[in-house]
Amino acid sequence: DVKVTQSSRYLVKRTGEKVFLECVQDMDHENMFWYRQDPGLGLRLIYFSYDVKMKEKGDIPEGYSVSREKKERFSLILESASTNQTSMYLCATRPDSYEQYFGPGTRLTVT
Amino acid sequence: GNSVTQMEGPVTLSEEAFLTINCTYTATGYPSLFWYVQYPGEGLQLLLKATKADDKGSNKGFEATYRKETTSFHLEKGSVQVSDSAVYFCALTDRTGGSYIPTFGRGTSLIVHP
Numbered sequence: 001d002v003k004v005t006q007s008s009r010y011l012v013k014r015t016g017e018k019v020f021l022e023c024v025q026d027m028d029h030e031n032m033f034w035y036r037q038d039p040g041l042g043l044r045l046i047y048f049s050y051d052v053k054m055k056e057k058g059d060i061p062e063g064y065s066v067s068r069e070k071k072e073r074f075s076l077i078l079e080s081a082s083t084n085q086t087s088m089y090l091c092a093t094r095p096d097s098y099e100q101y102f103g104p105g106t107r108l109t110v111t
Numbered sequence: 112g113n114s115v116t117q118m119e120g121p122v123t124l125s126e127e128a129f130l131t132i133n134c135t136y137t138a139t140g141y142p143s144l145f146w147y148v149q150y151p152g153e154g155l156q157l158l159l160k161a162t163k164a165d166d167k168g169s170n171k172g173f174e175a176t177y178r179k180e181t182t183s184f185h186l187e188k189g190s191v192q193v194s195d196s197a198v199y200f201c202a203l204t205d206r207t208g209g210s211y212i213p214t215f216g217r218g219t220s221l222i223v224h225p
C-alpha cells in the first residue's frame with residue numbers, strides 16, 4: 001500500500017521562527033510536491049522535485065525553500081514564518097502514471 | 112496555460128439523491144483527467160481517472176467520462192450517502208512538455224444529509 005507521511009498533523013509556531021515540514025514516502029517515486037491549501041483558493045503548488053537534489057519553483061515559492069537530500073524525503077522550510085503562512089500544507093508524490101498520492105496534511109498556525 | 116473549472120459549492124443533497132459535479136478544463140496538450148476526494152481532516156486521495164477521450168473512470172459508485180469535444184469530466188453518482196460528504200477536486204496532468212505538473216480545480220464541497 002502506498003504511504004506518504006508528514007511529520008506533524010498540527011503545528012503552532014511564532015512569527016519569525018524557522019519551520020521545517022517533513023514528508024516521507026515509501027514508494028520509490030521520483031516526483032514529490034508541496035502544496036498549500038486555503039479556503040476558496042484550492043491547492044497551490046509551492047515547490048516540486050523530480051529527483052534527489054533537484055527542485056523547481058511552483059506557483060507560490062516566495063517565503064519557502066525545500067530540501068531533497070534523499071529520494072524518500074522532501075522537506076519544506078519556512079525561513080522566517082509569518083502569519084500569512086498559516087495554512088494546511090500537503091505533500092504529494094507521483095509515479096509515472098500521473099496520479100498523485102497525498103499525505104494527511106499539516107495544519108500550521110503562525111501566531 | 113492549463114486550467115480546471117469546477118462548479119462552486121457547497122452542494123447540499125439528501126441521502127440517495129443523484130449527484131453531478133461539473134468540471135471543465137483547458138489544456139495545451141492531451142491531458143489525463145482525475146477526480147480526487149478529501150474527507151474532513153485528511154489529505155486528498157484519488158477517486159478515479161481517465162487517460163484518453165471517451166474513457167470512463169469509476170470507483171465506489173462514482174463515475175466520470177472524458178469528453179474531449181466538450182472538454183469536460185463531470186463527476187456523477189446515482190445515490191449518494193452521508194459518508195460521501197467531502198470536498199471533491201477535479202484535476203488534469205498534461206503530458207506535453209515533459210513536466211507533468213498537475214493543475215487542480217478549487218474543489219467542490221458536498222454535504223449529504225440523512
